Structures are given as C-alpha cells and as structure tokens.
Amino acid sequence: MKxxxxxDDEVQILKSLKRLFIDTDYDVLTAExxxxxxxxxxxxxxxxxxxxxxxxxMDGYQLLCKIREKYPKxxxxxxxxxxxxxxxxxxxxxxxxxxxxxxxxxxxxxxKLVEQIFETEDLLSNSDLLLLVNNFxxxxxxxxxxxxxxxxxxxxxEIVEISREIERDLSISTxxxxxxxxxxxxxxxxxxxxxxxxxxxxxxxxxxxxxxxIDSMGDTGVGTDFPEELWNHAFxxxxxxxxxxxxxxxxxxxxxxxxAGLLHNIGIVFMLKSFSMKYIFFVKEAKKDGWDxxxxxxxxxKATHQETGGYLLRWWDLPFPIxxxxxxxxxxxxERIVNSELVIxxxxxxxxxxxxxxxxxxxxFFPEAFAKIGLTQSEFEEKLNTVTWE
Numbered sequence: 001m002k003x004x005x006x007x008d009d010e011v012q013i014l015k016s017l018k019r020l021f022i023d024t025d026y027d028v029l030t031a032e033x034x035x036x037x038x039x040x041x042x043x044x045x046x047x048x049x050x051x052x053x054x055x056x057x058m059d060g061y062q063l064l065c066k067i068r069e070k071y072p073k074x075x076x077x078x079x080x081x082x083x084x085x086x087x088x089x090x091x092x093x094x095x096x097x098x099x100x101x102x103x104x105x106x107x108x109x110x111x112k113l114v115e116q117i118f119e120t121e122d123l124l125s126n127s128d129l130l131l132l133v134n135n136f137x138x139x140x141x142x143x144x145x146x147x148x149x150x151x152x153x154x155x156x157x158e159i160v161e162i163s164r165e166i167e168r169d170l171s172i173s174t175x176x177x178x179x180x181x182x183x184x185x186x187x188x189x190x191x192x193x194x195x196x197x198x199x200x201x202x203x204x205x206x207x208x209x210x211x212x213x214i215d216s217m218g219d220t221g222v223g224t225d226f227p228e229e230l231w232n233h234a235f236x237x238x239x240x241x242x243x244x245x246x247x248x249x250x251x252x253x254x255x256x257x258x259x260a261g262l263l264h265n266i267g268i269v270f271m272l273k274s275f276s277m278k279y280i281f282f283v284k285e286a287k288k289d290g291w292d293x294x295x296x297x298x299x300x301x302k303a304t305h306q307e308t309g310g311y312l313l314r315w316w317d318l319p320f321p322i323x324x325x326x327x328x329x330x331x332x333x334x335e336r337i338v339n340s341e342l343v344i345x346x347x348x349x350x351x352x353x354x355x356x357x358x359x360x361x362x363x364x365f366f367p368e369a370f371a372k373i374g375l376t377q378s379e380f381e382e383k384l385n386t387v388t389w390e
Contacts, residue, residue: 002118003027003044007037007051007063008079013103017050020107026114034058038066046074048117051097053080053087061087064096072317075117079105092256094154098320099338119336120327124311128302133311135274145169146212153205162201163193166208175211176204179235206259210234213266213316226283230268233353237261240349243387248380249341249373257342260325263318264346267309267326271297286362293362294330306330330363333372344369352384 004026006017014030021028029044031037033055040046049067053060064076078088078100091097099117101110123129149172152162166173173192180187180195187198196204238261245253271279282300286293297304310327321339325346328334332347351365370377 001025001027002047003029004114005029005031005037005040005044005046005049006079007031007034007049007055007060009033009052009055013052020111024111034060034063034066037063041067041071041074046071047121048075048077048114050077050079050114053078053084053091059087060084061091061096064091068096068317075121077101077113077117079103079110092319095317095319113338116336116338120310120324120338123307123327123336124314126303126307129307129311132274132301132303133308143212145172146208149208150205150212153201159193159196159201162204163196166196166204167192172208172211176207179207179211202255202258206238206262209259209318210262213263213312226280227269227272229357229359230265233350233357233359234262234265236353236356237264237346237350240352240384241345243384244345244349244380247383248375254321254339254342256319257321257325257339260322260342260346261349263309263313263322264325264329264350265305265309266312267305267307270308270312271301271305275301283362287360290360291362292364294364304330332366332369341373344373348380 002025004021006014006028007030008014008017009032011032014032018028018030029040029046031040035058037049037051049064051060051063055063060078060080064078067074067076076097078091078097079102080088080100081103085102088097088100088102092100099113101113145168149162149165152165166176176192176195177190180189180199187195189195189198199207238259241261242253242258245251282291282293282296285291286296294304294306306327306329310323313323313326321342324337324339325343328337328343329346329350332340332344337343347366347369351361354361367377370380
C-alpha cells in the first residue's frame with residue numbers, strides 16, 4: 001500500500017485531506033510541522049509527501065529540501081496558497097518539489113494528481129525496464145564541473161562569475177561557444193560572457209544540462225552519423241516546441257520545461273550506448289521499411305527508449321515535466337500524463353523536426369494531437385512555414 005504524508009500547520013486542512021483519501025487504497029499520515037514530519041520519516045516508509053509552504057519554524061521549502069537530501073526517492077508535491085506563488089516557483093525551479101497544486105484545491109483534481117504520480121512511478125519501476133537499465137555497467141552521472149555551473153545559475157550568481165566558471169573548463173566553454181555560434185542560435189562571438197549575456201542564463205543552463213547528460217553517456221561506439229543527427233534533432237525539436245507555445249498557443253513556455261525538447265530522446269542515446277550496432281539496425285529498419293521503432297524496442301528489449309529516457313531523467317532528479325515529456329512523447333494521450341499540453345507539444349515538435357531534416361519518421365504521429373491543445377494542423381503548418389529554421 002502506498003503511503004502519503006500530508007504536512008500543514010492548519011489542523012482542519014489535515015482533517016479534510018484525511019477524509020478525502022479515506023475511501024482510497026492509500027495509507028495517509030499527517031504532520032502539523034516540519035519537525036514532526038521528519039520524525040515520521042525516521043520511523044515510517046513514506047512514498048509521497050504533500051506539504052504546505054507557509055509554516056512556522058520550518059517552512060515547506062526547507063522541509064522538502066531536507067527530505068530531498070535524506071530521502072531522495074520520496075515523491076515531493078506542494079499544496080499551498082496563491083500567496084506563496086514565488087516560493088512555490090522557487091521550489092519547482094530548483095526541483096525541491098516535483099509538482100504543485102494551489103489551495104483551495106479541487107478534490108477530484110487532487111485525487112487524480114496523486115493517482116497519476118503513482119502510476120507514472122510504477123511505470124518507471126516495472127521489472128523489464130529495471131532489468132534493462134541495471135544491465136548497463138554503471139548508470140552515468142553528470143560531471144561535477146557541469147553541476148557547479150548549473151548550481152550557480154540556480155542560485156542567481158552574477159553573469160561574470162558564471163562566465164568565469166564556464167571558462168575554467170575548456171570542454172564546457174567550447175560547447176557553449178560552438179552552440180551559441182551555430183545556425184540554431186546565430187550568436188557570432190568568441191566571448192563566453194557575450195554568449196551567456198545574449199542567450200540568457202536559462203538558455204545557457206539548458207544547453208549545459210543537455211550537453212552534460214549526453215556527454216555522460218560517453219561514446220556510443222556506433223561509427224555512424226546517427227548520434228549527430230539525434231543532437232541536431234534535439235535542438236530543432238526544442239526550437240519548434242518554443243515556437244508552438246509562444247507563436248501558436250500565445251503562451252510563455254513553462255520555464256521548468258525549457259529543455260524538454262532537448263532531452264526528450266535521451267533514451268535513444270542510452271539504447272545506442274547499450275546495444276550499439278544492434279540498435280542501429282532497428283533504427284534503419286524503422287526508417288527504411290516503416291516499422292515503428294517503439295514496437296521493435298518492445299519486442300527485442302521489453303522496454304522502450306521512452307521508458308529508459310524517463311528513468312534516466314528521474315535518476316538525475318530533473319523536473320517532473322521533463323521526465324514526462326521523455327516518457328510519453330510517443331503516447332501523448334496517455335491518461336497518466338499530468339502536463340498534457342507540454343507532452344503533446346513535444347510529440348508535435350519532434351515529428352516536424354524529423355520532417356524538416358528530411359529524415360524518415362520512425363514512430364507513429366497522431367495529427368489529432370492538435371485539437372487537444374486547441375490548434376488545427378493547417379494553422380500550425382502555415383505559421384511554421386513562415387519561419388526560417390536553418
């Protein structure tokens with residue numbers, strides 16, 4: 001039985017939450033403050049903690065930071081008031097919490113959110129996936145040099161200090177300048193500081209994060225152009241995704257998901273690293289004969305690149321929306337999805353990125369995805385064709 005801990009300094013709220021879950025299959029515990037919650041963690045096995053933000057002595061942000069440090073596998077969610085929006089966003093941005101819901105909550109929505117979280121967690125814990133991942137000699141980790149830069153950006157360090165830290169590592173600075181000067185961004189500069197200033201800290205964070213994760217996988221050893229093709233596809237997918245949100249949906253791209261397009265296919269990099277030319281054979285079959293790559297993966301490996309990608313991104317403790325984008329981007333109507341608009345956006349963007357690169361599709365595309373986010377396919381394509389994407 002899954003066990004949930006609700007933390008709130010208002011006793012009536014805890015009673016309401018306990019009543020809400022009384023007819024479910026979850027075991028619900030409550031705590032009125034951070035210290036009481038931490039004491040419960042020492043004596044009980046908790047699967048999910050749902051915490052208020054504004055509490056005396058130890059606020060929700062501080063509590064969730066301690067839980068992340070001591071119990072990193074526990075799922076963390078915020079349930080707080082609109083007045084705490086800035087603190088909530090800070091917690092999400094620094095991945096202290098995976099998801100949030102504002103008070104007053106909708107009972108059905110809260111029950112569904114909890115169900116979706118646990119169902120996705122179960123998917124990422126299925127035996128076939130774990131067997132596949134555990135057969136990998138050693139799960140890759142992000143280098144400390146990359147982590148330092150990302151932490152500096154998260155902690156609002158000055159651009160001068162961040163640029164100096166990037167310049168200290170030749171590998172990172174070379175990648176930043178290469179990407180900044182590429183056709184995708186078009187910044188003509190040899191200065192790391194100018195590149196950082198022009199692109200903005202969040203873009204730099206996303207670029208460093210993506211390159212560090214891909215670098216952590218090491219040489220795939222396949223000796224083909226496919227890894228470079230994947231990298232180009234990732235950048236183009238991310239650009240189309242941002243275009244879809246900003247120009248078609250007239251919305252700001254969710255900041256927590258800025259790199260969802262860059263990282264959605266990280267599972268393919270894992271597959272290449274694990275199975276080398278055997279996996280390239282399946283890629284060629286999917287391109288040449290119209291086989292669905294997902295079905296080929298299921299038949300051969302019992303798990304897909306979506307699942308391995310989601311697992312790795314969760315392993316690296318990335319924000320939940322990015323994990324979902326990797327895990328479901330070929331199944332955009334899955335009922336377990338919380339961030340549906342984002343996942344549908346990635347599904348659309350990755351499809352058109354392959355088209356623009358004139359690479360045959362390897363997976364099924366669902367045109368009805370447009371209607372789900374309030375667009376028509378013709379409207380999207382008309383706007384897309386007005387942009388130069390070199």
